[in-house]
Amino acid sequence: MTTQNEELKQLPNIGKTLAEKLILMGIENACQLKSIGAENNFIRLKAVDNKGCIIMLCATDSAIQGIRCHHPDKSRKAEL
Numbered sequence: 001m002t003t004q005n006e007e008l009k010q011l012p013n014i015g016k017t018l019a020e021k022l023i024l025m026g027i028e029n030a031c032q033l034k035s036i037g038a039e040n041n042f043i044r045l046k047a048v049d050n051k052g053c054i055i056m057l058c059a060t061d062s063a064i065q066g067i068r069c070h071h072p073d074k075s076r077k078a079e080l
Contacts, residue, residue: 004028013059
Protein backbone atom coordinates (compact mmCIF):
# COMPACT_ATOMS: atom_id res chain seq x y z
CA MET A 1 0.00 0.00 0.00
CA THR A 2 2.88 2.37 0.63
CA THR A 3 4.07 2.16 -2.96
CA GLN A 4 0.56 2.90 -4.25
CA ASN A 5 0.22 5.74 -1.78
CA GLU A 6 3.52 7.25 -2.93
CA GLU A 7 2.57 6.90 -6.60
CA LEU A 8 -0.73 8.70 -6.08
CA LYS A 9 0.93 11.41 -3.97
CA GLN A 10 3.11 12.28 -6.96
CA LEU A 11 0.00 13.66 -8.67
CA PRO A 12 -0.77 17.35 -8.17
CA ASN A 13 -3.21 18.00 -5.30
CA ILE A 14 -3.12 14.43 -3.96
CA GLY A 15 -1.80 14.31 -0.42
CA LYS A 16 -1.50 11.47 2.06
CA THR A 17 -5.13 11.50 3.22
CA LEU A 18 -6.69 11.67 -0.24
CA ALA A 19 -4.27 9.03 -1.54
CA GLU A 20 -5.30 6.68 1.28
CA LYS A 21 -8.98 7.22 0.47
CA LEU A 22 -8.37 6.55 -3.22
CA ILE A 23 -6.60 3.29 -2.35
CA LEU A 24 -9.52 2.27 -0.13
CA MET A 25 -11.76 2.78 -3.17
CA GLY A 26 -9.52 0.53 -5.26
CA ILE A 27 -7.73 3.30 -7.16
CA GLU A 28 -4.02 2.52 -7.11
CA ASN A 29 -2.53 4.72 -9.82
CA ALA A 30 -3.05 7.70 -12.11
CA CYS A 31 -4.34 5.56 -14.99
CA GLN A 32 -7.15 4.18 -12.85
CA LEU A 33 -7.99 7.64 -11.55
CA LYS A 34 -8.16 9.00 -15.10
CA SER A 35 -10.25 6.12 -16.41
CA ILE A 36 -12.82 6.55 -13.64
CA GLY A 37 -12.99 10.32 -14.03
CA ALA A 38 -13.41 13.03 -11.42
CA GLU A 39 -17.20 12.88 -11.16
CA ASN A 40 -17.41 9.10 -10.76
CA ASN A 41 -14.46 9.17 -8.40
CA PHE A 42 -16.30 11.69 -6.22
CA ILE A 43 -19.42 9.50 -6.13
CA ARG A 44 -17.27 6.58 -4.97
CA LEU A 45 -15.50 8.80 -2.46
CA LYS A 46 -18.80 9.91 -0.91
CA ALA A 47 -19.71 6.23 -0.45
CA VAL A 48 -16.47 5.63 1.48
CA ASP A 49 -16.30 8.98 3.29
CA ASN A 50 -19.38 11.14 3.68
CA LYS A 51 -17.10 14.09 4.41
CA GLY A 52 -16.06 14.29 0.76
CA CYS A 53 -16.37 17.88 -0.44
CA ILE A 54 -16.07 20.08 -3.52
CA ILE A 55 -12.41 20.65 -2.70
CA MET A 56 -11.71 16.92 -3.05
CA LEU A 57 -13.65 16.87 -6.31
CA CYS A 58 -11.64 19.78 -7.69
CA ALA A 59 -8.39 18.26 -6.40
CA THR A 60 -8.97 14.95 -8.18
CA ASP A 61 -10.16 16.67 -11.35
CA SER A 62 -7.05 18.85 -11.42
CA ALA A 63 -4.84 15.83 -10.64
CA ILE A 64 -6.31 14.05 -13.67
CA GLN A 65 -5.45 17.10 -15.76
CA GLY A 66 -1.98 17.27 -14.22
CA ILE A 67 -2.40 20.80 -12.88
CA ARG A 68 -2.53 22.42 -9.45
CA CYS A 69 -6.03 23.34 -8.31
CA HIS A 70 -5.19 26.81 -7.01
CA HIS A 71 -6.45 28.41 -10.21
CA PRO A 72 -9.13 26.12 -11.63
CA ASP A 73 -10.74 26.80 -14.97
CA LYS A 74 -13.99 28.57 -14.05
CA SER A 75 -16.05 26.81 -16.70
CA ARG A 76 -14.76 23.39 -15.60
CA LYS A 77 -15.45 24.20 -11.96
CA ALA A 78 -19.01 25.15 -12.90
CA GLU A 79 -19.39 21.79 -14.70
CA LEU A 80 -18.32 19.92 -11.58
